[in-house]
Amino acid sequence: MLEPIFAQIDPLKLGENTRALNIAREYALRLDKQPDNLEPGESLEKLVSGYPDHGFVIDRKEAQDLFRRVEPPTEDLRELVTTLGSFAIRPADRLLLFFLNTEERENKLKNKEEAASEEQQNQSVTNGSAEPHPQAASATNGPVAPAAGEQAEH
Numbered sequence: 001m002l003e004p005i006f007a008q009i010d011p012l013k014l015g016e017n018t019r020a021l022n023i024a025r026e027y028a029l030r031l032d033k034q035p036d037n038l039e040p041g042e043s044l045e046k047l048v049s050g051y052p053d054h055g056f057v058i059d060r061k062e063a064q065d066l067f068r069r070v071e072p073p074t075e076d077l078r079e080l081v082t083t084l085g086s087f088a089i090r091p092a093d094r095l096l097l098f099f100l101n102t103e104e105r106e107n108k109l110k111n112k113e114e115a116a117s118e119e120q121q122n123q124s125v126t127n128g129s130a131e132p133h134p135q136a137a138s139a140t141n142g143p144v145a146p147a148a149g150e151q152a153e154h
Helices: 003-007 011-033 043-049 060-066 075-088 102-126 134-140
Strands: none
Touching (some): 043 060
16 A cells, blocks of 8 residues: 555655755854854754755744844845845846946946947058047047058147
């Protein structure tokens, strides 16, 4: 009567799952040594095997049952989560790049625009065009060399 049920159990899969839980338990113990934040008792076991998957959300009230120190998010953290939007709570399936510092973003954009302008200027000179692209001269903030056959203005 129980034989069909036992026949469905794969001993290798069972061993893999047990080993994975043991590894998770050991990592959790090591991670908790420094901050010593886990509540004693069942917290570790609940974290390792009490949730259906790694992405299961634990709210602040439940976190207070599991951990000694639980704080509301700071204003900076709230701003970061708002900036990241859904990327802050869901894993991404690709690499994402965000500029959190607007000054760095502006510098990168400026450098990219300057590089594009220089490339346009170089192409104009290479192609024998009499005049470089109008934005190329302003982007380099300097005089533009005359095209072949032209005289420089003094």
